[in-house]
Amino acid sequence: MQKICRAWVYSSAVPNYKPKTSLKELLEIFETEKTCIYRGEEYHVRDNGAIFRFRKQNKRKRPLDEKWTFGKPDSQKGYLNFSSETVHRIVATAFHGKQPSEKHIVDHIDTNKKTTGQKT
Numbered sequence: 001m002q003k004i005c006r007a008w009v010y011s012s013a014v015p016n017y018k019p020k021t022s023l024k025e026l027l028e029i030f031e032t033e034k035t036c037i038y039r040g041e042e043y044h045v046r047d048n049g050a051i052f053r054f055r056k057q058n059k060r061k062r063p064l065d066e067k068w069t070f071g072k073p074d075s076q077k078g079y080l081n082f083s084s085e086t087v088h089r090i091v092a093t094a095f096h097g098k099q100p101s102e103k104h105i106v107d108h109i110d111t112n113k114k115t116t117g118q119k120t
Contacts, residue, residue, distance in 0.1 A: 027068045036094035039085065045094035049080075051087055 021029075030046035037043075044052040046068075055065040064083055071080035071087035080087040092106045093099070 023070070027070070034094040036090070038090045038093045043090055043094065045091055047095070049087065049091055051082060051090050053082070 026048065027046075027050050030048040030050065032047040034045050035042065036045060041056075042054040044054075050068050050070055052068050053065055055061045069082060071082040073079075074081045074086075082090070088106045088108065089099070
Protein backbone atom coordinates (compact mmCIF):
# COMPACT_ATOMS: atom_id res chain seq x y z
CA MET A 1 0.00 0.00 0.00
CA GLN A 2 1.28 3.46 -0.84
CA LYS A 3 0.44 6.61 1.12
CA ILE A 4 0.85 10.09 -0.30
CA CYS A 5 -0.19 13.62 0.59
CA ARG A 6 -3.32 13.92 -1.52
CA ALA A 7 -3.54 17.72 -1.10
CA TRP A 8 -0.57 18.27 -3.38
CA VAL A 9 -1.30 15.56 -5.92
CA TYR A 10 -4.79 16.67 -6.86
CA SER A 11 -4.38 20.42 -6.52
CA SER A 12 -1.76 20.48 -9.28
CA ALA A 13 -3.04 17.58 -11.41
CA VAL A 14 -6.64 18.75 -11.93
CA PRO A 15 -7.32 22.43 -12.71
CA ASN A 16 -9.87 24.09 -10.40
CA TYR A 17 -10.03 20.97 -8.18
CA LYS A 18 -11.34 21.71 -4.69
CA PRO A 19 -10.37 18.94 -2.24
CA LYS A 20 -13.18 17.69 0.01
CA THR A 21 -10.75 17.28 2.89
CA SER A 22 -9.09 20.35 4.35
CA LEU A 23 -5.35 20.56 4.86
CA LYS A 24 -5.91 20.60 8.62
CA GLU A 25 -7.87 17.33 8.35
CA LEU A 26 -5.18 15.75 6.13
CA LEU A 27 -2.55 16.46 8.79
CA GLU A 28 -4.47 14.13 11.12
CA ILE A 29 -4.69 11.17 8.69
CA PHE A 30 -1.69 8.99 9.61
CA GLU A 31 -0.75 5.66 11.15
CA THR A 32 2.84 6.13 12.35
CA GLU A 33 4.65 9.01 14.00
CA LYS A 34 8.40 9.04 14.67
CA THR A 35 10.89 11.48 16.17
CA CYS A 36 14.22 12.33 14.57
CA ILE A 37 17.09 14.77 14.68
CA TYR A 38 17.86 16.40 11.32
CA ARG A 39 20.65 18.97 11.04
CA GLY A 40 20.54 19.74 14.75
CA GLU A 41 16.76 20.16 14.92
CA GLU A 42 14.30 17.75 16.56
CA TYR A 43 11.18 16.81 14.58
CA HIS A 44 8.08 14.66 14.93
CA VAL A 45 7.36 13.10 11.53
CA ARG A 46 4.22 11.29 10.38
CA ASP A 47 3.90 8.67 7.65
CA ASN A 48 1.63 11.06 5.73
CA GLY A 49 4.63 13.38 5.25
CA ALA A 50 3.68 15.95 7.91
CA ILE A 51 6.44 17.37 10.11
CA PHE A 52 6.52 19.23 13.43
CA ARG A 53 9.70 21.05 14.50
CA PHE A 54 10.35 21.40 18.21
CA ARG A 55 11.33 24.71 19.73
CA LYS A 56 15.02 24.84 20.70
CA GLN A 57 15.59 24.79 24.46
CA ASN A 58 16.33 28.16 26.03
CA LYS A 59 15.60 29.90 22.71
CA ARG A 60 12.77 32.11 21.53
CA LYS A 61 9.98 30.27 19.67
CA ARG A 62 10.33 30.72 15.89
CA PRO A 63 7.25 31.24 13.66
CA LEU A 64 7.39 27.66 12.24
CA ASP A 65 8.09 25.91 15.57
CA GLU A 66 5.53 23.58 17.13
CA LYS A 67 3.17 23.51 14.13
CA TRP A 68 2.28 20.53 11.95
CA THR A 69 2.89 21.17 8.24
CA PHE A 70 3.52 19.48 4.91
CA GLY A 71 5.80 22.36 3.93
CA LYS A 72 5.49 24.86 1.10
CA PRO A 73 6.13 24.09 -2.59
CA ASP A 74 9.40 25.39 -4.04
CA SER A 75 8.59 26.90 -7.42
CA GLN A 76 12.11 26.34 -8.81
CA LYS A 77 12.88 22.73 -7.82
CA GLY A 78 9.38 21.38 -7.18
CA TYR A 79 10.09 20.02 -3.69
CA LEU A 80 8.18 20.79 -0.51
CA ASN A 81 10.28 22.98 1.78
CA PHE A 82 10.19 23.78 5.46
CA SER A 83 12.31 26.74 6.51
CA SER A 84 15.54 26.12 4.57
CA GLU A 85 15.16 22.30 4.49
CA THR A 86 13.42 19.92 2.10
CA VAL A 87 10.63 17.96 3.78
CA HIS A 88 11.42 14.69 1.98
CA ARG A 89 14.89 14.54 3.58
CA ILE A 90 13.43 15.04 7.07
CA VAL A 91 10.85 12.29 6.43
CA ALA A 92 13.50 9.91 5.04
CA THR A 93 15.73 10.53 8.07
CA ALA A 94 12.85 9.73 10.46
CA PHE A 95 11.83 6.50 8.74
CA HIS A 96 15.14 5.24 7.32
CA GLY A 97 17.90 6.82 9.42
CA LYS A 98 20.67 9.22 8.50
CA GLN A 99 21.80 9.54 4.90
CA PRO A 100 24.62 6.94 4.56
CA SER A 101 26.63 9.10 2.16
CA GLU A 102 26.31 12.13 -0.13
CA LYS A 103 25.77 9.70 -3.04
CA HIS A 104 22.54 8.39 -1.46
CA ILE A 105 19.37 10.24 -2.49
CA VAL A 106 15.71 10.11 -1.47
CA ASP A 107 13.67 8.02 -3.91
CA HIS A 108 10.09 9.27 -4.28
CA ILE A 109 8.18 6.00 -4.66
CA ASP A 110 5.55 7.64 -6.85
CA THR A 111 8.08 9.89 -8.69
CA ASN A 112 6.16 12.98 -7.49
CA LYS A 113 8.49 15.49 -5.78
CA LYS A 114 5.51 17.04 -4.03
CA THR A 115 4.72 13.93 -1.99
CA THR A 116 6.57 12.44 0.93
CA GLY A 117 4.57 9.26 1.44
CA GLN A 118 5.94 6.02 2.79
CA LYS A 119 5.50 2.62 1.16
CA THR A 120 4.04 0.08 3.59
